[in-house]
Amino acid sequence: MFSYDLKEQNALGEKEFHVLKELHWVEDDFTLILMGPTGAGKTHLSVALGVHAVQQGFQVSFVSMAHLMYILKTREHIKKSNTRYKRIIGSDLIIIDDVMYMCNC
Template identity: 30%
Template sequence: MSMLEQTASRYRSLKLTTTASQLADLIAQAEANEISYLSFADQLVSNELNHRLHTRVQRNFRQAGFPARKFLEDFDYRHQTTITKRQINSLLDFNFIDDRNNLIFIGPPGVGKTHLAIGIGIKAIEAGYKILFRNALDLVEDLEMFEMKGELKKRISQISKYDLIIIDELGYLPMLQQARYNLFQLINALYEFRSIVLTTNKDFTSWGDFFHNDNVAIPIVDRIIHHSHIFMMGGESYRIKEKMKI
């Protein structure tokens, strides 16, 4: 075994697999550029860290469960009457996640609520945060399945490991009583511990419609809007607008 192979093997034993696999090329580049020993040492570490960051970001993308990739750069603010690019960009320092605050996008179908939620989620992943995206109906069914197995607390604990939970399209369909209580337990567990991005087509005065005026509606609303940034979105439906062009 050559010294290069032996050194690469030692790197692999330390789980520095990227450095091990690229060691020959890195040495060749260092020799060609006549860089200092310290610069070479720094290059080895930087190369390994950059690869690990890329791997972690890609893993977090897979775990997030986005239904599609929607980027903030593609969002058309020209059709919005109540929200600006500056407002959204001001959120991208992610202080709202660090401070355990929530974002709530309220507006009719088709105005871009989901686009903004996913776009912010993608930026958050790129910044190193762990994100979970769930359609509200899918989330409720997920909680119900675990509740039936007697594992609701376990599932809530799993969800609570994410830095930001995106709940999309809450309010489109009414909920059964047990579903409402399951959702309350999740919201209560996340309250002041994790951040939520919520999209809904109903303002808070109408939440009784899909909570059936249940007494669980008020504490859910209270925990969601406390420490939250609320965005009322207007404008025409993008989907209808695009359909009319055909």
């Protein structure tokens, strides 16, 4: 059972939430970007969607942007990074947390 308390935020409505939890966007290879200020619940929602996707039989990878950059830089030299890279690219859903890590805002 997938549930998420929509009362804690105001950016996502019932209709959008229903569309997200149906996971058709994963099957259709759409990119979903969750944006908002710190504490808005982006990571919480993405983890919940990831767990729901796993329960529905999807292969899911969750990685922070900082760790993804490390994997990409070291995959040719470190076996563990290459293994992780292969798992990520083989996933149906890749959740990248803290994307703003790359922003020079």
